[in-house]
Amino acid sequence: MSDLRTMTYAEAVREAMATAMTNDDRVFLMGEDVGVYGGAFGVTNDLYERFGTDRVRDTTISELGIVGMGVGAALTGMRPIVEIQFSDFLCQAMDQVVNQAAKLHFMVGGQADVPLVIRTPGGSGTGAAAQHSQSLEAWFAHIPGLKVVMPSNATDAGSLLLAALEDPNPVLVLEHKLLYKQSFEVPAEFPRAHLGEGRIEREGTDLTIVATSIEVQRSVQAAEQLAQSGISAEVIDPRTIKPLDLPLILDSVSRTGRVLLVQESAKFGGFMAEVSASIAESPAFGDLQAPIKRLCGLDTPIPYSPKLERASVPQVEDIVAAASALVGEW
Amino acid sequence: MAAEQLDEIDAYRTMWRIRLFEEAVEDLYGRGMMHGTMHLSIGQEAVPTGACAALKEGDQITSTHRGHGHCIAKGADLGRSMAELLARDNGYCRGRGGSMHIADVATGNLGANGIVAGGPPIAAGAALSNQLRGTDQVCLCFHGDGAVGEGAWHEALTLASMWQLPVVFICENNKYGMSMSSEKAFKVEHLSEKAAAYGIPGLTVDGNDVEAVFESVNTAVERARAGGGPTFIEALTYRWRGHSKSDKNLYRTREEIAQWRAHDPIAAYAAVLLERDTATQEELNAVADEVRTEIRDAVRFGTQGDEPTVEAMLAGVYAPSPVDARELGARA
Structure with missing residues (x-):
């Protein structure tokens, strides 16, 4: 681990795109303001200078059009990356994501593949309010x-x-x-990953916390606080929610006997409802010593007020409280 | 090969292939041998025939929910097409797609599409791919007048014109988006006037004249191939049948339908070929008879196909990943 270096999440995304574009002529990027502007969150930064405007393409404000163009390019031998400036704007592109990209391989009997990558930021915490702060993962995970x-x-x-x-x-x-501006310790080269493989982020014995995206680090921080009270929490990051590494989760739940499911997005019909149902349907259900507990965003649009926004999604103290109750009351 | 001139007998044959394929489909449906829904393009055969004749090998098309004609004109195998409509495993889509999703990707048919204006962004993307890969391929995007009301159409033309992509948008204006009259819907005399908004050439042609369609598309394709960017062509035509099987034709008159049936693109072209002495009536009859045999064979090929299996369907949702999970130490 001597080769660790420090980089931000945004820099990591940028480096991965640069690596892919260097290694594979088929890879190119398009999106709104990804060129000279550097991306709304600075993720693309200088990529257009390094790879040129053919491969780092500024588009018009046309989310449906650019996702559709990604589909067409992917069908014909390219490996497009489409950046959607805020994940909320995917609502403008739903036909191409859901009816076209997702279904074409199946619908044409396997004659064609759609190797399209759509990158987009979700999540709240920036005061950008209800149309720029959602976490919509459950919608997309629902689409075969x-x-x-x-x-x-x-x-x-x-x-x-x-x-x-x-x-x-x-x-x-x-x-x-x-996460974009947060710094992390990163290996010299990104380890190869497999879509569908989760990870135990922190080992523990008293309960399992399954968390996604920014709630993973909040859960780890919560686990550190819980440890001071003598509670040993295991934190699992599925990393890919579709396909989902269910064996990893079920094995952990069987060992700890308690499970807390943490997501930023609203509770009703959310991704953790799927995880909960899958645990309930499995033999791990028999190992549970306490009911399955979900800690999710409130069932409200993300509000503007900093106080309300913070209250709308699980914070470290909420996770500590929910985990303590789960262990203490059962 | 791209044609300087239209091969007249080929064009005549293709129009009959589309007509008789769809009549066979209608018959099979009527006899309860075909299920689901279908959208027939009988009366519109000259558009796909003339347009696809301007393409060369490797060029692409995107098609629509009313797409049998586009697929046949692009060279789709009649047997595999019929097998698909009959929901068989030997169909183009292994029985997963049906009438609205026939594709033959290897030959550049990127697929029919059940969503109005689903195709234009995909066509623009294929054209971008052609440009980035440095090929001289052109993508031809078929759509209807209804698609012109969709945001996806506007976004596709915006991006295609900004980047001067090798794509030709051809609008089959058959006068109705389901029941909505395009004359009522669009406050321009010709839809092709909209091309001006994108700074690209726009023209309106008689969509029941196969040679007029060929010439306009040929010019547009050559322009696109030479780096001149997109063109928008409006081809005026008419669908004789209803929108789909649920249509009671309440939005148009018998007189209007009869008037357009009198402008049958196939009969009109037969008259031209006879007048020019390109073929005799007997030779033209022989073409139609040969196509009748092809269609019979296609129906036989389809009905003899196996039913698709649930196992193959489930294995077909995702393309297999080339990365071996176990090689990376993942749990099996």
Whole structure:
């Protein structure tokens, strides 16, 4: 581990894109303001200077058009990366994501693949309010034909993006806008990753916390506080929510006997409802010593007020409280 | 090969292939041998025939929900097409797609599409791919007048014109987007006037005149191939049948339908070929008879196909990943 270096999540995404473009002529990037502007969150930065405006393409504000063009380019031998400036704007592109990209391989009997990567930031915490702060992963994970990735740190942001670019299927990479500027220790090279493989982020014996995206680091921080109270929490990061590494989760739940599921997005019909149901349907259910507990965003649009925004999604103290209750009351 | 001139007998044959394929489909449906839904393009055969004749090998098309004609004109195998409509495993889509999703990607048919204006962004993307890969391929995007009302169409033309992509948008204006009259919907005399908004050439042609369609598309394709960017062509035509099987034709008159049936693109072209002495009536009859045999064979090929299996369907949702998970130490 001597080769660790420090880089931000945004830099990791950028480096992975640069690596892919260097190694594979078929890879190119298009999106709104990804060129000279450097991307709304600075992710693309100087890529247009390094790879030219043919391969780092500024588009008009046309989300449906650019995702569709990604589909067409992917069908005909390219490996496009489409950046959607905020994941909320995918609502403008839903036909091409859901009816076209996700279904084409199946619908044409396997004659064609759609190796399209859509990168987009989700999540709240920037005061951008209800139309720029959502976490929509459950919608996309629900669609057969799509893969959905949620990197929670810089190494995964690089590794999972490279894995997505190797995959012959459409992959939605949901980055988190609060993570972009955070620094992480990262290996000299991004380790190769497999879409569908989760990771035990922290080992523990009293309960399992399954968390996605930014809630992974909040859960790890919560686990550190819980340890001071004598509670040993295991934290699992699925990394890819579709396909989902269910064996990893079920094995952990069987060992600890308690499970807390943490997501930023609203509770009703969310991704953790799927995880909960899968645990309940499995033999691990018999090992549970306490009911399955979900800790999710409130069922409200993300509000503007900093106080309300913070209250709308699980914070470290909420996770500590929920985990303590789960262990203490059962 | 791209044609300087239209091969007249080939064009005549292709129009009959489309007509008789769709009549056979209609018959099979009527006899309960075909299920689901279908959108027939009977009366519109000259558009795909003339347009695809301007393409060369390697060029691409995107098609629509009313796409049998586009696929046949692009060279789709009649047997595999019929097998698909009959929901068989030997169909183009292994029985997963049906009438609205026939594709033959290896030959550049990127697929019919069940979503109005689903195709234009995909066509623009294929054209971008052609440009980036440095090939001289052109993508021809078929769509209807209804698609002109969709945001996807506007976004595709915006991006295709900004980047001067090798794509030709051809609008089959058959006068109705399902029941909505295009004359009512669009406050321009010709839809092709909209091309001006994108700074690209726009023209309106008689879509029931196969040679007029060929010439306009040929010019547009050559322009696109030479780096001159997109063109928008409006081809005026008419669908004789209803929108789909649910159509009671309440939005148009019998007189209007009869008037357009009198402008049958196939009969009109037969008259031209006879007048020019390109062929005799017997030779033209022989073409139609040969196509009848082809269609019979296609139906036989389809009905003899196996039913698709659930196992193959489940294995077909995702393309297999080339990365071996176990090689990376993943759990099996």
